[in-house]
Amino acid sequence: MELCRVAIAGFGAVGRSTAGLLLDRRARYRDVYGVEVRLVAVCASRAGLVDPAGLEPERFDDLEPGLSGPDVIEASGADVLIEAGPSDHRTGRPGLAYLERALSGGRDAIVISKGALARDGARLRALARRSAATIKVSGAAGAALPTVDLLDHNLLGSEVLGVEGVLNATTNYLLDAMMARGVGFEAALREAQAGGFAESDPRDDVEGWDTARKLVILAGFGLGAELSISDLEVRGIQSVTEEQIAGWRSDGLVPKLVGRLWRDEAGAFRGGVGVDAYPLTDPLARLPGKTKAIRVTTDGMGEIVAIGCGAEPLATASAALKDFEHILAARAGRLRPA
Numbered sequence: 001m002e003l004c005r006v007a008i009a010g011f012g013a014v015g016r017s018t019a020g021l022l023l024d025r026r027a028r029y030r031d032v033y034g035v036e037v038r039l040v041a042v043c044a045s046r047a048g049l050v051d052p053a054g055l056e057p058e059r060f061d062d063l064e065p066g067l068s069g070p071d072v073i074e075a076s077g078a079d080v081l082i083e084a085g086p087s088d089h090r091t092g093r094p095g096l097a098y099l100e101r102a103l104s105g106g107r108d109a110i111v112i113s114k115g116a117l118a119r120d121g122a123r124l125r126a127l128a129r130r131s132a133a134t135i136k137v138s139g140a141a142g143a144a145l146p147t148v149d150l151l152d153h154n155l156l157g158s159e160v161l162g163v164e165g166v167l168n169a170t171t172n173y174l175l176d177a178m179m180a181r182g183v184g185f186e187a188a189l190r191e192a193q194a195g196g197f198a199e200s201d202p203r204d205d206v207e208g209w210d211t212a213r214k215l216v217i218l219a220g221f222g223l224g225a226e227l228s229i230s231d232l233e234v235r236g237i238q239s240v241t242e243e244q245i246a247g248w249r250s251d252g253l254v255p256k257l258v259g260r261l262w263r264d265e266a267g268a269f270r271g272g273v274g275v276d277a278y279p280l281t282d283p284l285a286r287l288p289g290k291t292k293a294i295r296v297t298t299d300g301m302g303e304i305v306a307i308g309c310g311a312e313p314l315a316t317a318s319a320a321l322k323d324f325e326h327i328l329a330a331r332a333g334r335l336r337p338a
C-alpha cells in the first residue's frame with residue numbers, strides 16, 4: 001500500500017484538531033484511496049515530535065524541546081505539509097519559511113494561516129508549479145465555507161463575473177449586535193469583548209483587513225487574479241454610526257461587511273472591502289452570528305450562494321483535511337472518492 005507521510009507545523013487549537021482528525025480518518029484513507037497515512041512530525045514554536053514510524057495522540061502533550069522549524073519538518077521526510085501556525089501579515093512568517101521549503105522540495109502544502117498567502121501567494125503558486133507540487137488553501141480562505149473550491153471545481157467552465165463574500169465572522173457578529181440593539185460600533189465592540197466574541201485588539205477584523213486578505217487569497221487561488229492588499233480599497237465597520245444603524249433599520253436593510261471582486265472594462269478583476277446593506281429578501285441579509293457566506297455571479301450558471309457556520313477549530317481542521325483528500329484523490333488518479 002502506498003504511504004503518505006504528513007507533517008503539521010503549528011500545533012495550537014487548529015493544528016491539534018487537524019492532527020486528531022487525520023489520525024481518526026486513517027481507515028477511510030486506506031479504504032477509499034488505498035493509502036496508508038502516517039503523521040511523522042508536528043511542531044509548535046520551540047518544540048515538536050518526529051517519528052518516521054508515525055505519531056499517536058498519546059504523545060501530543062510531550063513535545064520535545066528544540067524540535068521545531070523548517071529543517072526539522074524537512075528531515076522528517078513528510079510528503080505533505082499542513083501549515084497551521086500564526087501569521088505575521090507584514091512578513092508572512094513563520095508560515096512562509098515552512099511553505100517555501102516544502103514547495104521548493106516538491107512536497108504538497110495545505111495552508112491554514114493567511115499571512116504568507118496574502119503577501120506572497122503568486123510566488124508560492126509559481127514555486128509549486130516549478131516543482132510539480134500542490135498548494136491548497138481552503139483553511140485560509142473561509143475554511144468550512146467553500147470559496148476557492150467553489151470557484152475551482154463547481155463553476156468550472158463558467159466565467160465568473162463577480163464575487164461577494166461575508167468572510168469575517170467577528171464583524172458579522174458585531175453588525176448583528178448593533179442592529180439588534182440599535183447601538184453604535186464602540187458600544188457593540190465593548191459588549192463583544194466582554195463576552196469574548198471579539199479580540200482585545202480587534203483592528204484586523206473590524207477595519208476589514210482579515211476580509212481583504214481572504215479576498216486576495218480567493219482571487220489568486222480561485223480565479224488566477226493577481227491582486228494584492230494595496231490594490232483594494234478597504235473600509236471596515238469602525239465608523240458605522242447609530243444614525244446609520246437607525247436608517248438601515250427603518251429602510252428594512254441589513255448591513256454586512258463585504259469583500260467584493262468585479263471585472264473592470266478590460267475584464268480584469270478589481271476588488272474592495274466595505275459595508276453594504278441588503279434587503280431582507282437577500283440571502284446575504286440572513287446570516288446570524290458568526291455565519292459566513294459567498295455569492296458568485298457567473299455567465300452560465302447564474303448566481304450561486306454558499307453559507308456556512310462550522311464550530312471551530314473542528315471546521316477549519318475539516319477544511320484542511322478536505323484539501324488533503326483532494327491531494328490523495330489526485331495522487332490516486334481520481335477526481336473524487338470512488
Ligand SMILES: NC(=O)c1ccc[n+]([C@@H]2O[C@H](COP(=O)([O-])OP(=O)(O)OC[C@H]3O[C@@H](n4cnc5c(N)ncnc54)[C@H](OP(=O)(O)O)[C@@H]3O)[C@@H](O)[C@H]2O)c1
Nearest residue numbers: 010011012013014015044045046084085086094113312316
Ligand atoms: N482558530 C480558528 O478557529 C481558526 C480558523 C481559521 C484559521 N485559523 C488560522 O489558523 C492558524 C492557527 O490558529 P490557532 O487558533 O490554532 O492558533 P494557536 O492556538 O495560537 O496556535 C498557533 C500554533 O503555532 C505555533 N507556532 C508559533 N510560531 C511557530 C513557529 N515558528 N513554528 C512552528 N509553530 C509555531 C504555536 O506554538 P507555541 O504554542 O509554542 O507558541 C502554536 O502551537 C492561524 O493562522 C489562524 O489565523 C484559525
